[in-house]
Amino acid sequence: xxxQGGEHPHRHLEDDGHYGATSENSWRNxxxxxxxxxxxxxxxTLFSIxxxxxxxxxxxxxxxxEKQVPTFLAFLVFWGLLAWLAMMEAGLNCMVGLKxxxxxxxxSSHRKTYACTKLxxxxxxxxxxxxxxxxLDLMCVFLTSFMVSTIGDSSxxxxxxxxxxxxxxxxxxxxxxxxxxxxxxxxxNAAHSMLDFMNNYCMIAITYAALAxxxx
Numbered sequence: 001x002x003x004q005g006g007e008h009p010h011r012h013l014e015d016d017g018h019y020g021a022t023s024e025n026s027w028r029n030x031x032x033x034x035x036x037x038x039x040x041x042x043x044x045t046l047f048s049i050x051x052x053x054x055x056x057x058x059x060x061x062x063x064x065x066e067k068q069v070p071t072f073l074a075f076l077v078f079w080g081l082l083a084w085l086a087m088m089e090a091g092l093n094c095m096v097g098l099k100x101x102x103x104x105x106x107x108s109s110h111r112k113t114y115a116c117t118k119l120x121x122x123x124x125x126x127x128x129x130x131x132x133x134x135x136l137d138l139m140c141v142f143l144t145s146f147m148v149s150t151i152g153d154s155s156x157x158x159x160x161x162x163x164x165x166x167x168x169x170x171x172x173x174x175x176x177x178x179x180x181x182x183x184x185x186x187x188x189n190a191a192h193s194m195l196d197f198m199n200n201y202c203m204i205a206i207t208y209a210a211l212a213x214x215x216x
Contacts (some may be wrong), residue, residue, distance in 0.1 A: 045180055048173035052078075052148050054156035055168060063147045078147040084206075085140040085182040088133050090190035091206055094198045095120050095129060097191075106195050113198040116207045125211060132210030141178070148174050 030038075055061050056075050063069040098117050107114045120129045150168045155161070167173040190197040197203075 045176060048167060048176045051156060051159075051164075051167045051173045052177060055150050055154055056148060058156055060150050060152075060154040060156065060168075061147060062149045062151055065151045069147070074147045078144055081140045081144050081147075082178065082182040085137060085144075085178075086186040087202055088136060088140075088206055088210070089183045090186040090197060091116075091203050092130065092133055093187060094190055094194040094203075095126060097194050098198075099126065110195045110199045112200055112204055113195050116198050116203050119211070120207055128214040129207065129210045132212070132214030133206070135213050136206075136210060140182075144178060144182075145174065 053075065056064055056078070057071045059065045059071060061074065063074045064071050095117065098113075099121055103114055103117055103121070120126050149171070153161075153164075154168045155164050156168070186197075
């Protein structure tokens, strides 16, 4: 909209200098309550990671405890699937956001992004991509749940029963980790730099995989 020549859609964030200034001074403008809230959120997130990791390596999850999946493999699969899930979630937003943008503006500077959008924006492929990605999302959520769902009265790190019940038995730790690392972190970052975010082979693979799943 109103962009000409070689100007790219994501550069307007930097041209007026506001984006950099906002990032630099962000903590100076944060209230005490907001700072406490951020620190508490970070602490709970890190604690959830520790609890889930301990459950995996002490073989108290469905995969490692009942199905005898090697602990290190379960750990890698869990985080790998979360990364894949995050790429798909953020990639969808980028696909939709770039649809009204003239692809010729970034065909030379972001070749991999151009390869993704050229395919996904052809005909009804965007709708097909959304459907296929949804099935892949469900697969990722199912497998991550299998890897880290705890069994019985799981107890890790000598924590009180109430702590284990809140974070492990209830599934709170898994929910927090999945939402934060499997969605929010990359989705928020991708919103500021859609072209750069999609400019990789992983997004190309996700595009083809989603369309292949929908076609099947």
